[in-house]
Amino acid sequence: MKIDLPPESRIFVAGHAGLVGSAVVRRLERAGFSNIQTATRHQLDLRDQSEVNHWFKANRPEYVFLVAGTVGGILANSTRSAEFIYDNLMIHGTVVDASHRYQVRKLLYLGSSCIYPRQATQPITEDQLLTGPLEPTNEWYAIAKIAGIKLCQAYRRQYGCDFVSAMPTNLYGPGDNFDLTSGHVLPALMRKFHDARESGATAVEIWGTGSPMREFLHVDDLADACLFLMERYSHDSHINVGTGVDLSIRELAEKVRDLVYPNAELAFDSSKPDGTPRKVLDVTRLKDLGWQPSIGLDDGLASTYEWFVDQHRQAGHLRGVELATSS
Ligand code: GFB
Numbered sequence: 001m002k003i004d005l006p007p008e009s010r011i012f013v014a015g016h017a018g019l020v021g022s023a024v025v026r027r028l029e030r031a032g033f034s035n036i037q038t039a040t041r042h043q044l045d046l047r048d049q050s051e052v053n054h055w056f057k058a059n060r061p062e063y064v065f066l067v068a069g070t071v072g073g074i075l076a077n078s079t080r081s082a083e084f085i086y087d088n089l090m091i092h093g094t095v096v097d098a099s100h101r102y103q104v105r106k107l108l109y110l111g112s113s114c115i116y117p118r119q120a121t122q123p124i125t126e127d128q129l130l131t132g133p134l135e136p137t138n139e140w141y142a143i144a145k146i147a148g149i150k151l152c153q154a155y156r157r158q159y160g161c162d163f164v165s166a167m168p169t170n171l172y173g174p175g176d177n178f179d180l181t182s183g184h185v186l187p188a189l190m191r192k193f194h195d196a197r198e199s200g201a202t203a204v205e206i207w208g209t210g211s212p213m214r215e216f217l218h219v220d221d222l223a224d225a226c227l228f229l230m231e232r233y234s235h236d237s238h239i240n241v242g243t244g245v246d247l248s249i250r251e252l253a254e255k256v257r258d259l260v261y262p263n264a265e266l267a268f269d270s271s272k273p274d275g276t277p278r279k280v281l282d283v284t285r286l287k288d289l290g291w292q293p294s295i296g297l298d299d300g301l302a303s304t305y306e307w308f309v310d311q312h313r314q315a316g317h318l319r320g321v322e323l324a325t326s327s
Pocket residue numbers: 072073074075077112113114137138141142169170171180183184185186188189205206207208212214249272273274275276
């Protein structure tokens with residue numbers, strides 16, 4: 001059954017400054033919502049239950065998009081295990097509990113496709129959760145994300161809260177993290193090919209063997225799915241969000257190369273981890289509800305690269321202004 005969120009609803013986007021949160025805010029603004037609530041890290045530490053309770057009491061959100069978290073690519077996940085498990089566990093716990101305590105009407109929690117077993121049958125259906133061992137490079141993050149799903153289920157079962165969970169595949173788009181050590185593969189490759197073109201380097205390093213398969217969803221499509229699910233999905237079980245289509249890291253690198261620096265050579269560094277061999281989502285459930293993505297990978301890559309170049313130029317320009325004023 002579809003619920004219509006009144007345009008003046010108080011809607012809290014927890015994590016509004018991140019890749020996903022900023023896309024959710026854009027989507028809500030486009031839909032005409034006038035009361036979107038956000039809080040910066042300095043205003044509110046989402047890991048602190050008493051701060052979160054205080055904030056909820058003062059702001060009384062009616063709908064919550066729980067898209068905050070400590071996130072990163074394969075290297076960050078495997079080297080910052082404590083931050084990935086602690087921050088995420090705490091953020092999920094505080095926001096879910098405060099949402100119950102202050103009678104939020106509905107909460108949508110966002111997990112990740114890394115919750116599924118490393119050897120899951122492909123494409124991965126929702127019912128494969130907790131049927132086998134996790135991928136070791138991101139098990140800390142995955143455990144926290146699984147706990148988030150279980151929190152929503154537990155509050156739904158014990159207190160009757162309308163809390164639902166969605167599991168997105170690998171995401172990308174404007175607002176992504178282009179840092180080479182903490183970011184995910186797609187922005188990292190864009191940045192590497194871009195820097196190589198600028199410096200005239202011939203080869204670009206690609207981590208791993210290039211054979212792992214990944215599925216990529218543009219973050220604006222994800223934000224659209226989040227609003228769709230907030231209005232139409234109310235179920236105990238989580239739901240997958242993706243395209244259902246994947247490609248190898250080699251194929252992705254070739255696409256980025258062709259877009260950014262066609263003369264570059266790919267240099268695979270197999271001393272770096274591959275991670276999960278494959279994790280393409282079965283999106284039948286979402287498709288049956290009537291949602292599908294609208295941004296193809298080639299178009300998404302081109303617009304994301306444009307965004308990156310623009311940001312880079314602005315940052316360079318700002319640095320230039322700073323240098324000029326300080327000299
Ligand atoms: O995107 P990514 O860091 O994370 O890496 P995961 C995907 C694949 O790209 C891996 C390869 O096989 C990497 O070895 N890769 C190649 C690179 N070159 C690079 C590079 O320059 N940078 C990066 N980062 N990778 C994440 C999890 O796993 O998936 C998170 O770490 C989250 O927990 C996310 O769940 C959805 O796809 O392997």
